[in-house]
Amino acid sequence: MRSVGDALADLTEKLRGAGISSARLDARLLIAHVLNIATATVFSHPERVFSAEEDARLRQAADRRLRREPMSHIIGRREFWSLPFKVTADTLDPRPDTETLVEAVLSCLGDRRAPLRLLDLGTGTGCILLALLSELPQATGVGIDISPAALLVARENARTLGLHQRAGFTVGHWGQGLDRTFDVVLANPPYIPDREIDGLEPEVARFEPRGALAGGADGLACYRALAPDVARLLKPGGIAALEVGQGQAAAVGRLLQDCGLTLSVVRRDLADVERCVLVSRPMA
Numbered sequence: 001m002r003s004v005g006d007a008l009a010d011l012t013e014k015l016r017g018a019g020i021s022s023a024r025l026d027a028r029l030l031i032a033h034v035l036n037i038a039t040a041t042v043f044s045h046p047e048r049v050f051s052a053e054e055d056a057r058l059r060q061a062a063d064r065r066l067r068r069e070p071m072s073h074i075i076g077r078r079e080f081w082s083l084p085f086k087v088t089a090d091t092l093d094p095r096p097d098t099e100t101l102v103e104a105v106l107s108c109l110g111d112r113r114a115p116l117r118l119l120d121l122g123t124g125t126g127c128i129l130l131a132l133l134s135e136l137p138q139a140t141g142v143g144i145d146i147s148p149a150a151l152l153v154a155r156e157n158a159r160t161l162g163l164h165q166r167a168g169f170t171v172g173h174w175g176q177g178l179d180r181t182f183d184v185v186l187a188n189p190p191y192i193p194d195r196e197i198d199g200l201e202p203e204v205a206r207f208e209p210r211g212a213l214a215g216g217a218d219g220l221a222c223y224r225a226l227a228p229d230v231a232r233l234l235k236p237g238g239i240a241a242l243e244v245g246q247g248q249a250a251a252v253g254r255l256l257q258d259c260g261l262t263l264s265v266v267r268r269d270l271a272d273v274e275r276c277v278l279v280s281r282p283m284a
Contacts, residue, residue: 002055005046007031011062018066026071033075034058068202081131085157090149092212093203094127098188098243100275102131104267105184105241108278113138119182119233120144121174121189121226124212126154126167128186133163142182144172147211174222175229185234188243189222191215219245223252231259234281239264242277249274 002010008027015023032039034057035048050058064074072078072087079085080094081102087093106112116139120129123143133141145151151169158164172178192213198205204213215221223242230240240261244252249266257263261279269275 001049001052003046004031004035004042004048004050007050007055007058008042008046011058014062015065018068020065020068026065029071029075030061030065031058034061068206070203070207073207078125080125080127081134083127083131083134083161085125085127085130086153086160087125088149088153089207090147090209091125091153092188092208094125097269097271097273097275098128099131100267100269101128101186101188101241101243102135104265104276104278105132105186105239106135108239108264109136109184112136114183115139116183117141117180118184118186119175119178121185121187121229122146122212122222123154123169124150124188126157126169128188129167130154130158130161130163132184132186133166134161140166141168143167143169144174144178145169146171146173147209150209174226175233178229178233180233181235181238182233183235183238185230185238185240186242187226187230187240189215189226191219191222191243191245191248193217193219215245219248220251220255223248223255227255227259227261230256230279231261231281234261236281236283239278239280242279243275244277246273249277252277253279 011027012024028042031042072093077084078087078094118141120143123145126143129141129143154169158167190213192215194214253263256279264278264280266274267276
């Protein structure tokens with residue numbers, strides 16, 4: 001049977017040959033997942049030998065990755081804001097870029113122990129809402145999503161993180177049907193122009209839910225639908241943070257300003273892309 005060291009070398013070579021840039025990291029993560037060990041153990045105990053069952057499971061996992069299925073779907077989780085989140089084919093894979101939104105909101109809040117009410121429109125895995133609740137111990141939040149399957153994942157993530165008593169999740173279309181106001185409104189809506197989706201990397205184009213990607217002809221359709229709801233649901237003095245695609249910040253800012261909101265700041269991600277538009281509702 002194969003040793004861990006041999007399997008790591010073999011799988012890395014195969015993944016690299018398939019054009020996967022993170023081949024060695026992915027190979028290590030897959031081995032750790034199959035063996036249910038820490039990733040560091042893959043390096044520290046390369047002499048460990050796979051059982052026949054373990055080797056078969058690794059080959060199955062490798063085949064899935066070679067077909068460019070996302071690692072998060074194979075392993076079933078993804079780290080976001082240093083927290084573990086369950087991910088399925090029904091949810092968008094949480095991305096490091098989205099942490100820009102979490103950072104932006106936290107930087108605008110004066111008292112992190114205030115009893116704030118948060119609203120996350122299009123919550124998916126719940127990663128944005130739950131990351132913020134983990135930093136705001138007195139806050140509560142509501143996550144809205146049109147997908148019941150996604151909300152099942154979000155609820156499980158809330159339970160896993162011990163935040164379920166402060167987070168509720170409801171099926172809905174953006175802010176329709178909501179009549180109370182919130183201190184913070186969040187959204188990471190679909191913003192990829194429809195014609196560009198098939199040209200994205202295979203992990204995204206083939207495996208992520210298209211409804212969580214497709215932003216209409218120009219990528220701004222969801223922002224047009226969202227802007228009036230954001231303005232209506234945001235308390236005077238409250239803030240809203242929306243993730244945007246590359247080159248969309250100015251247009252999204254105008255849509256929100258046209259609804260009576262004040263543009264506060266545009267935050268860039270680690271790649272220096274304008275990624276988050278922050279607005280506020282003026283005090284009456």
